[in-house]
Amino acid sequence: MSRITVLRLGHRVPRDKRVTTHAALVARAYGADEIIIVGDRDDDLIRRIEGVVEKWGGSFSARFEDSWREVIRRFKEAGAAIIHLTMYGVNLPDVIDEVRRIWREGRSLLIIIGSERVPGEVYGLADYNIAIGNQPHSEIAALATFLDWLQEGEELRREFSNAKLRIIPSPRGKRVLALRSDDTSK
Numbered sequence: 001m002s003r004i005t006v007l008r009l010g011h012r013v014p015r016d017k018r019v020t021t022h023a024a025l026v027a028r029a030y031g032a033d034e035i036i037i038v039g040d041r042d043d044d045l046i047r048r049i050e051g052v053v054e055k056w057g058g059s060f061s062a063r064f065e066d067s068w069r070e071v072i073r074r075f076k077e078a079g080a081a082i083i084h085l086t087m088y089g090v091n092l093p094d095v096i097d098e099v100r101r102i103w104r105e106g107r108s109l110l111i112i113i114g115s116e117r118v119p120g121e122v123y124g125l126a127d128y129n130i131a132i133g134n135q136p137h138s139e140i141a142a143l144a145t146f147l148d149w150l151q152e153g154e155e156l157r158r159e160f161s162n163a164k165l166r167i168i169p170s171p172r173g174k175r176v177l178a179l180r181s182d183d184t185s186k
Contacts, residue, residue, distance in 0.1 A: 003108040004032040005075070006143065009068055009122070010115030011039030022140050023113060024049045028060040030147035031155035032111070035060075038068040039115070057163025072110065072125050080108040082127045085142040086118070089129030096149050099128060103150065111146065113139040 006027040011020045016039070024035045028049075037045070041064050049062040065071055072082060081102055103109055112122060123129055132142035147155060159166075168175035 002103050002106045003034075004103075004147070005080075005108070005110050006032050006035040007068060007071055007110055007112045008035055008037045008115075008139075009039070009112065009118060011037050011042065011045075011064075012115070013040040013042050016115060017042065017045060019115070019140065020045060021048060023143060024060075024062055025052065026140055026144050027147075028052070028058060029155075030144055031151055031158060032147065033060065035062045036071055037062065037064050038066070038071065039064075055164050057160030057166075059161070068112075068119075068122075069125075072112075072122075075108070075110040076125075078108070080110045082110050082112065082125060083146070084112040084118070084122055084126035084129045085132055085139065085146055086114075086123075086129055087131050087134055087137060088123075089131040091131050091134070092146065092149060095128060095130055099130075100150055100152075109150075111143065113143055115139070 004027075006023065008020055008023050010016070020037060020042075024045075027035045035049075046062050046064070049060075053060050076082060081099065083099065099109075112118075112126065114122070130146065132145045164179055166177045166179060168177050
């Protein structure tokens with residue numbers, strides 16, 4: 001089964017606490033299986049992400065690793081396609097069909113998102129440098145856009161197993177359903 005992993009480069013405490021949290025939330029909500037974070041270690045960040053998974057369900061995981069080079073090497077050796085989201089690469093509409101095909105055929109994806117400056121070496125290690133627009137933009141917006149295009153919107157209908165809470169769509173107001181423990185397998 002192909003997996004989607006997000007590699008977040010350059011996490012800095014306290015500057016990136018919210019940005020990296022939001023990257024993890026988007027990764028989870030848009031169908032990724034995990035996020036690997038490289039940068040300043042922040043165990044509170046991992047606990048916050050685990051808390052979201054506990055309440056809202058799914059099997060998403062988050063962890064820190066020391067070396068982005070080692071992460072990329074391991075994923076390459078395992079046969080994953082290395083996707084670097086940037087504003088300098090090939091435009092998303094020109095390459096998404098190829099990436100979607102290899103993912104649907106069972107190849108896992110490692111999606112790299114940066115922070116302030118991505119080392120030039122990443123561009124050479126990536127199988128695909130994909131531009132989400134050719135203007136400065138947020139890595140969170142790039143991740144959401146890429147995952148949505150990859151899955152053609154299907155991720156927006158996904159239900160998460162083991163959820164304790166579920167939002168009930170409503171044209172007005174907020175409706176949240178607290179699930180009983182025997183309902184959480186849905």
